[in-house]
Amino acid sequence: MLKSTLLKAAQAGSDVIRNYFNGEFKISFKSGGINDLVTEADHASEKAIFSVIQEDYPEHFILSEESGAIIMDSEYKWIIDPIDGTINFANGIPLCCVSIGLEKNGEMIMGAVYAPMLNEFYFAQKGFGASLNDKKIAVSNKTEVIHGCFVTGFPYTYLDAPNGPLQVFERFIRKGIPVRRLGSAAIDLCWVAAGRFDGFYEHKLNAWDSAAGFLLVQEAGGKVTDFKGDDYSPYQPHILATNGKLHDEMLEWVNDQRQ
Numbered sequence: 639m640l641k642s643t644l645l646k647a648a649q650a651g652s653d654v655i656r657n658y659f660n661g662e663f664k665i666s667f668k669s670g671g672i673n674d675l676v677t678e679a680d681h682a683s684e685k686a687i688f689s690v691i692q693e694d695y696p697e698h699f700i701l702s703e704e705s706g707a708i709i710m711d712s713e714y715k716w717i718i719d720p721i722d723g724t725i726n727f728a729n730g731i732p733l734c735c736v737s738i739g740l741e742k743n744g745e746m747i748m749g750a751v752y753a754p755m756l757n758e759f760y761f762a763q764k765g766f767g768a769s770l771n772d773k774k775i776a777v778s779n780k781t782e783v784i785h786g787c788f789v790t791g792f793p794y795t796y797l798d799a800p801n802g803p804l805q806v807f808e809r810f811i812r813k814g815i816p817v818r819r820l821g822s823a824a825i826d827l828c829w830v831a832a833g834r835f836d837g838f839y840e841h842k843l844n845a846w847d848s849a850a851g852f853l854l855v856q857e858a859g860g861k862v863t864d865f866k867g868d869d870y871s872p873y874q875p876h877i878l879a880t881n882g883k884l885h886d887e888m889l890e891w892v893n894d895q896r897q
Contacts, residue, residue: 663677683720701845713742721734734822748762748764782887783815790817801892824850830855836880836881
C-alpha cells in the first residue's frame with residue numbers, strides 16, 4: 639500500500655502542476671534570494687499530495703519544502719518537493735516535476751518523480767530497481783569524464799568558499815566537457831538514472847531536492863556520494879551522482895585534484 643500511496647500522491651501533485659502550467663497564478667518570494675520563488679501552484683500541489691498521504695497514513699512524519707516538518711512519532715517519513723523547478727514552471731518551461739521520497743527508519747526505501755509536461759514518471763524501490771513509465775532504466779556506460787555529458791545546478795546564494803560552483807563549472811568548460819543546467823535537481827538525477835547524463839553534481843541541495851532522485855540513481859546501477867566520496871545523505875548539501883564507472887574520476891574533477 640505504501641507504493642500505491644506514493645504513486646497516487648505524485649499523480650495528485652502533478653495533476654495540479656499540469657492544471658496551472660502556462661496559466662495565471664500568484665508568485666511570492668522566499669528569503670533565499672531574489673529569484674527564490676514560490677507560486678500558488680506549489681502550495682496547491684503540496685496540499686493535494688498531503689491529502690493523499692494523510693488519508694492513508696495520518697500518523698506518518700512529513701517533511702515538505704513549503705510547509706516544513708510535520709513531526710510525528712513514526713518510523714516513516716515522506717520527503718516532498720511539490721514543484722521542483724519552480725522558476726522553470728513560473729516561466730512556462732516544462733522542466734519541472736513532483737518529487738517524493740519515502741524513508742523508513744532513516745533509510746530511503748522508495749522514490750517517485752513525475753514530470754507531467756514531459757510525460758515521464760520515474761519510480762524506484764530499494765532493492766527492486768528503477769523505472770521510467772514502468773520500463774526498467776539503467777545508467778550509462780561511459781568510463782571517462784572527458785567523453786561524458788554532465789549536469790549541475792547553482793544555489794541562489796553563493797557561499798564564500800574555495801572551489802565553489804562557478805570554479806568547478808569553469809574547470810569542466812575550459813576542458814570542453816559538456817555540462818548542462820536544467821533547473822531541476824530531481825530531473826537531473828532522473829536523467830542520470832536513465833543514462834542521459836553520465837553524472838550530476840551540486841553544491842547546495844535540500845533533502846526534498848534529492849530524496850527520490852538519489853535512490854533512482856542507485857537503483858539504476860549508479861553511485862551517489864558527497865564530495866568526499868562518503869555515503870550520501872540528503873540532509874547534507876553536497877551531492878555527486880554518476881553511473882559509477884567514472885565516479886572516482888569525477889570526485890577528482892570536482893575537488894580540483896585532477897593532475
